[in-house]
Amino acid sequence: MGTLEEIIRGRRSIGKVKSDPVPKEVVESLIEAAVWAPNHFGTEPWKFVVMTGEGRRVLGQAYADIAAETIQGLSEEELALRLEKEVAKAFRSPVVIAAVCVPSSEPRANPAEELAAAHAAVQNLLLMAHASGLGAVWRTGDPAYHTKMKEALGFAGSEQVVGLIFIGYPDMPSPVGKRTPGTEKTVWLES
Template structure:
């Protein structure tokens, strides 16, 4: 059995995956791991939208709608090619999970802590993907935060996407990980 330390140290962003279906049970296992992330006041400030098959078209169309705003100077042919490439982004893996922060409106809740909890949920999800033999990459960037992306997923109020997680069986060899040792990033205040 692989230890938790090995899972944490072995997880890498896997951007190239096979176009093979991923069993629903594995995706549900990843999401179940995600919902066990720490969160202040037990608000559980997250929800997940799982896209497979043509369900990924919602994401692809959002990418295209966002990109269309910047294509005024392109010819019709160039525009069509670019929009096709934008839609194709949603099909880079057989499963895409939109992780959404749903912050509580309770007066004592700090929105920053809600975001931190949603990010922790994504990390749990990624660790479970790796432990399950899957490859995953957490994508964000300007399109993820764009109002048109929010609208595509029917998000309201302060709800926001914190990540688009592309999941599948790895089709690449990840690079070796390297980190500065924790001891070099730690200050001890002792009495």
Template structure:
């Protein structure tokens, strides 16, 4: 069994995965790890939308709907080709998990802390995926924050997507990585 440090240092964004299905129980295990993220006032400001099979087309159609705003002068054939490419973005992994920040109504809550907690939940999910032999990548970008994406997933007015985690069995070698040492990124204030 890998140590915590090995899991943290070994995790990479794996964007190329096999089409092999990931068992539902394993996806649920990843989400269970996610919900143990720290959160102020114990608000648990997250929820997840797990997409498999045809369910991923909700995401794909939202990508296409958002992108189509810039297709004004295209022919029908070009539009169809671009539509297919946009829908295909959602099919790059057998499982896509939309992570949603669903902030509490508690008056003590600070919105930035709710968002930070949802991001921490995604990190837990990514670490759990790696620890369970899966490849995963956290995808965001302008479409993730577009109002049409919120509508596609039926999000409430105060809810926000924090990204999409694409999950599957790796189909690429583990990329090398390095980091600037923590010592170089740390300032000590001592008395």
């Protein structure tokens, strides 16, 4: 598995994965890692929707429905092809996990902190995926935040999709990472 530092430094977004299925218990271990993210007041403001097989069609149809709102001037045949491409996006990996922030009713909970906790949960999930030999990419963008996406996933209140995580066994080399050293991004205030 490697040391924690190796896992953190080695994780990269892997967008090209094999179609081989990922065992359910492996997916469950990723979510179990996610739920150990820090969260103020113990609110645990997250839910996960796991899509595999034909279950990914829910996501694909949401992509198509969202795209259809803005597509204009295409023939019926061109529109059908375009919407088919939108549906196909959901099938880029054998597993897609929608991570959703579900704000609690805890009066002391700050909405920004609830979102931060959900994002931390996604990071835990990504690190566990890498440590498990999987490739993963955290996708967002306008469709992820669209009301129709939320509704397609079964949410109707103050919930917010924070990411669509595409997961599978890597089918590409891991990109080389580069970061500015932390010392260049740090200010020390000392006595």
